[in-house]
Amino acid sequence: MKRRSFIKNVAAGVALPSLLGGFGVRLHATAPLGRLMSALDADNDRALVLIQLDGGNDGLATLSPLDQYDRLKKARPNIALPENRLLPLTGLSTLAMHPAFIGMRNLYEEGQVRIVQNAGYPNPNLSHFRATDIWMSASHADEFIGSGWAGRYLAYEYPNFPIGYPNANMPHPLAVEIGYSMSLSLMGPQTGMGFVIPDTQSYYQLLAGEQAPAPNTPAGEQLAYVRLIAQQSRVFAQAILDASKKATNQATYPDTPLAAKLKIIARLIAGGLKSRFYLASIGGFDTHAQQADTSDPTKGAHAQLLQQLGDAVWAFCQDIQALGVADRVAGMTFSEFGRRVASNFSDGTDHGEAAPLFLFGTPVAGGVTGSNPKLPLNPTLNDNLPMEVDFRSVYATVLRDWFCVPEADVPSILMHQHPFVNGLFRPGMACLTSSVREDHWEAGRSLLTCRPNPFREAVVLDYESTGGPTVVQILDASGRIVATPVSGWQAQGRYQITWDGSALPAGVYFCRLVSGQAQQTRTLQKH
Structure with a gap:
């Protein structure tokens, strides 16, 4: 290189x-x-420390039930x-x-x-x-x-x-x-x-x-x-x-x-x-x-x-x-x-x-x-x-x-x-x-919005193509692609389409944009 x-x-x-x-x-x-x-300023954001006990911990040896x-x-x-x-x-x-x-x-x-x-x-x-x-x-x-x-x-x-x-x-x-x-x-x-x-x-x-x-x-x-x-x-x-x-x-x-x-x-x-x-x-x-x-x-x-x-x-x-x-x-x-x-x-x-x-x-x-x-x-x-x-x-x-x-x-x-x-x-x-x-939600650069969310039928997808091959996909919770509202070459710019999601069962889905090297995903809730 x-x-x-x-x-x-x-x-x-x-x-x-x-x-x-x-x-x-x-x-x-x-x-x-x-x-x-x-400089890193002190911040009061909360943190969670997760400790994995790898292998399967024995609960009865950790905590013994004296009543039994x-x-x-x-x-x-x-x-x-x-x-x-x-x-x-x-x-x-x-x-x-x-x-x-x-x-x-x-x-x-x-x-x-x-x-x-x-x-x-x-x-x-x-x-x-x-x-x-x-x-x-x-x-x-x-x-x-x-x-x-x-x-x-x-x-x-x-x-x-x-x-x-x-x-x-x-x-x-x-x-x-x-x-x-x-x-x-x-x-x-x-x-x-x-x-x-x-x-x-x-x-x-x-x-x-x-x-x-x-x-x-x-x-x-x-x-x-x-x-x-x-x-x-x-x-x-x-x-x-x-x-x-x-x-x-x-x-x-x-x-x-x-x-x-x-x-x-x-x-x-x-x-x-x-x-x-x-x-x-x-x-x-x-x-x-x-x-x-x-x-x-x-x-x-x-x-x-x-x-x-x-x-x-x-x-x-x-x-x-x-x-x-x-x-x-x-x-x-x-x-x-x-x-x-x-x-x-x-x-x-x-x-x-x-x-x-x-x-x-x-x-x-x-x-x-x-x-x-x-x-x-x-x-x-x-x-x-x-x-x-x-x-x-x-x-x-x-x-x-x-x-x-x-x-x-x-x-x-x-x-x-x-x-x-x-x-x-x-x-x-x-x-x-x-x-x-709201500051957290707005931080960074937004390339994709989906509304309304939650949705029942139609969803408006507002997205930005960086130019070239552009794909917008809908995935279910397991990662399986269930719909592809957009797939093709697009010039750089903002786009908006309406996608009909009425046929999908209720649940959680992901809307994913892939455009050039950029990717962005939004969570969607279907009622």
Whole structure:
């Protein structure tokens, strides 16, 4: 690649993956370094930190139902936790935590943890990959949705992204994920909505201005040049740097991978980054074998995982409190499924159904939602914990009560109507004003509008062609094209057509414009 050609492509706004030491940026480059990037001002935009417990967390070991301890002991004679070693919870005589989960228990005692018991969904799938997709997309078990619930919310809040981004209204990444690739959670209807940091080492290399060495060949020299230009041209990477420089006096964290990720997230939030979602994960929860030490069930693989999780979250909450940003940060754990009621013959537990999830942080209303799971009198290896709270109802409540999405708009984001779960957040928290949300909606460059929305029959599509082949498509929730109102060559300019959608069944659809290198998608609701 010639240097002149590369610079031309960057200036034209071509979507390019960042190559600085594997630092993954799933976005369109829209401006040279420094444009629109004034000093990062402190902002009160709310952020949600999602922690994925990869593998399927065992809820009955995490939270033991004391009112059914005899049945639990019968179901798990080899790995049941001793009742006298469990951590009591103030005000709860029938529920106790794993002794290694002391960090989360301490937060609970401070009123900063909401336990949601028996979270799941109807007809659960027990495949890791499929179940993870369901939790990340908020789909039904029998449908496939190619976008994530968080990504669709971000597309709702910032509908013109990525065209015209970054901008004065939103100069920062919409979301940040620390992981080797962008998860489905952050995929929007047309593009990834986040900024990916592959690992903690990549982050600190970025701060130090370092990059992985390139091979000493002509191709290596070219790669080094591409990396350098990519690093210099990514204004979102610059936002990460600027935020990091503003918050350096942090609390002490445990020396674990999850804690290292949460430390970075706390630093970015305290530094003024306006990103709405932060994602981190901790693996190892697929505990089919040696889940616990049979000579002392309070120790073992699962105990180590819970200690890492609890201690990391505790340190994170202490840190953001000291940094003065705790009021604008909430967190939530999720896992693709739980484990079976009975232990297996390998001193572990197999894939199960429902399990608890945890919301944490100062804005969270401490306590418990849901009841203790009901254990069978004579448990077998096939017994599961039934769902009590649909996890998508938790998402709906997060959107309404934390991100201030009007109730009427939540179904179009989650693709379905779900009841809300009251009491997850503290009452009386101020929400976004309508003028702030309108600023978000108007930020960037709008190439496509669809009205009325919701619609019943005719829809007026107002769009801009950049010149050349232009397509406007209507897609259903699964991504299947159900109509193509526009397809052909068009001169540059604004156009308006009326499309008849009366034949489509009620539901959520996407209207997508593709014109040259520009793409933009709008969500449509058919009544």
